Amino acid sequence: MSEIVSLGLRALAGGAFVMAFAALGEVLVPKPFAGIVSAAPSVAFANLLIIALSKGSPYGQREAQGMIVGALAFVVAALAGRSLVGRRGGLRGSLGLCAVWLVVALGGYAAVLR
């Protein structure tokens, strides 16, 4: 499978899984319970499946190792995000949350994985 085809498949599958989990989040109640789905491994599920099938399991394992650091960064960002969303609203608060994730994830990558 060529690199371009693999990237295209990952994008399509990632988008489809995010859409499916978002629809699931819409029907669940109460809101904090539905919010669990907002952090579902939708992108990871689709991507690991495709990457391991196209490039082999060892490549998928290295991606999973990177994801452990990314997941820990998400925990920190989600903690910070509560006050960010409360103060700055949905869009600006969640973009702030993404910025916190980026800083923590890249810091973790530099410290542990590089």
Add this chain to the structure above:
Amino acid sequence: MTGLHDSVGASPGKLKNIRAGELAQRFAFGAGVSLVAGIIGVLAGPRAGGLFLAFPAILPAALTIIEKKEGRGQAVQDERGSFFGAVGLVPFAVVCDLAILHLRVAVTVLLALLAWAVSSLACYLAAEALRPFRSRPVAAVAPSSLRPKEAPMSVKTQSWSGSAGGP
């Protein structure tokens, strides 16, 4: 009293309220993050690409839409729930790391998804069960010998929000 303030469930009828544009927005976020993870993987290696598999991809679109339709309070509640989902991403990635070389890929990611669901749900239920105790007023939990003598008795049940009316 179970400690759970709101019962957990699903309202499938709400699916009708989702607009095509909202789904398209979420698809675009998911596809975009997957593409970024893939390109970074090609340029900087699989571990760097793997970081982005845990990027908060759904949140910006989800919180913006929820705030617009239901208000900022509901957006904050949704973000609160995303913390539990984020906690579950760690066992998801750990299961993938440990099992992907030994099991079929499809079995590995399904096991990892199960680990995410169980750990996120357990974390949510534990937090909900502990919530009444965290918000209980001091006078209601302190032994009578430690309570100030002039404290009014009404403090006992004040701000106890559970439907059972307190201990």
